[in-house]
Amino acid sequence: MAHIDICGKFGAELDKTVEMMVARGKGLLAADESTSTIGKRFEKIQLENIEANRQAYRELLFTAPKEYTQFISGVILYEETLFQSTLSGKAFAELLTESGVVPGIKLDLGVKELPGTDGETATQGLDDLEKRIQKYYARGARFAKWRAVYKVSDNGLPSQLCVAQNAETLARYAAICQQNGLVPIVEPEILVMEGSHNIETSLNVTKRVLASVFQALIQHNVNLNRIILKPNMVLPGNNSPTKAEDDKKIAEYTIDALTSTVPPAVRGIMFLSGGQSEQQAVETLNAINKVNAPKPWAISYSYGRALQDSTIRTWAGKKENVEAAQKAYLEQAKKCSLAAKGEL
Template identity: 45%
Template sequence: MTSAPARRTVVATAKALLAAHKGLLAMDESTKTCNKRFAALGIPQTSEARRAWRELIVTTPGLADSISGAILFDETIHQQLKDGRPFARALADADIIVGIKVDTGAQALAGHPGETVTEGLDQLGDRLVNYAALGARFAKWRGVIAIGDGLPTNASISANAHALARYAGLCQELGLVPIVEPEVLMTGDHTLLRCAEVTERVLHAVFEQLYVQGVQLEGLLLKPNMALPGLACAEQNTVDEVADATVMCLLRTVPAAVPGIAFLSGGQTGVQASNRLNAMNQRFKKRMPWALTFSFSRAIQYPALDIWHGDSGKAQQAQHALQHRAACNRAARGGEYSAAMEPTA
């Protein structure tokens, strides 16, 4: 059972991550994923290029005005700025709480073609202790659920929910806030209704396992997908339809004791993600028992990455784009975002 001091620590950290209408910046892409994004833009796929990109992010002026916490990857938490400060210390100096991705990736689920289960529980306690010593105060684990013909199976949902709950329990035992991320993928031609149905099944399973494992709901954050039609679906729903389907799904599944829900952006553009988050906070502000915020990666990073292209001379312009997208999402969390905030308006 988690000790009383650890329980108090995770509750306080969770509250700090949700303070002042801020959200999270996910900059925890694996080396493989980061290299893939760099390759598409002709950026060298080297550790120094990745370090330079992440230094650009961490040193963005005004980032802490909108971002309360940043999720790092193992490589990044061990890297340093050019001035010698570790990234974790630079973020803490900027009043941004440091987080760390701790799963080791999704692997094929035996006996279930097309489905995966996320690995990384082996020696997780030891790794969490080491990350905490490097400055981490929260962690993240992602479970991946695919929609398809006969998918997802109960086996896939159950395996991923169990892993998420065991990870969350280990985090809280050591005083780290677990970010619980069950992601129903946007890949496919499924409808918004189908996504909402699957997301509801997944969240029911996740919270059942969190209860079984004795995880304190007040000391975690949920990082789910929005209810969205598949990228190949013929009908792409309106912003309000997405907002309504998503929040109704959450109201049916997420206990009021959870302090906050920080959406992942998945395959959404920056503007799409801001619009949809904004609509939820406008339309349901008085009905939601938890804060609705963001934990975006691509929807914040991509405009800046497209400007930077590995060119240090464009760093300042890229930082401006990054800060702008973060500010738009902070506004969306308060239901105050509008198209007029965009430079093309």
């Protein structure tokens, strides 16, 4: 079978985007919380979930002192945010691009239950994907994100059906992105922290899921040089009886999962924080980068809460706190950057 170049005329541009995204010591800010998710964050600071407040919060992040661009290479946006502007009228996507930060877009439309499973899910959003990508590309987005979600348990979850369905969907999404000029972030998120399973179970499930995702990507002729993988770290369940001793193995088990399944063609692996605290997410990433093993990819972060928790609490929805909140954001981004180099 002849080699199929899925990226066509976008090849050089996709290479440039990946190059910018995986720059050493830089990671991604996941600011793509849906309207309901950002609402939960606002609830904690007693702030009303209206568009003006969502816009103000995102403006705070994107207009932080220029220094933040040393630590952040790209920002994942929600659709509403991609089409918003600063109060002075500059489109957020344009503002980011001018700062040397790549704007990206969350493309999946959330999860729906898979019939015939134990509450497992498949991700929605393929139907009009090409049309939506073209609209977002025109607005300035240059990469995308799609999240698949997997439950894990000692009694065999995720099921083979869930693993296969989500791998197929992630691969189709990635192929459509590359065909239309966006670098796909492939995010198979295993909810490893939920439950009483030990770290061995998390490791086995992570390997099984990643292996199936890469098999599907290759079948769909996705160019692996032009994707970013956004996986979970290999963590024990929060209620695992052996959690304390398992915690010492996280970095090595995570590297084991990656070296067993992720081809060296992939340029960047940017971890999700998966419910870890800001400090945990930094310490674990640092430990992973310190593991003495061949690591052919850039290993960095794509954090939402783990980059924003202190920022949003400091801001508390008040104009007079914007500067202090931006300072908190910078401090956390700098810690993440050091961890991405294993220099913490």
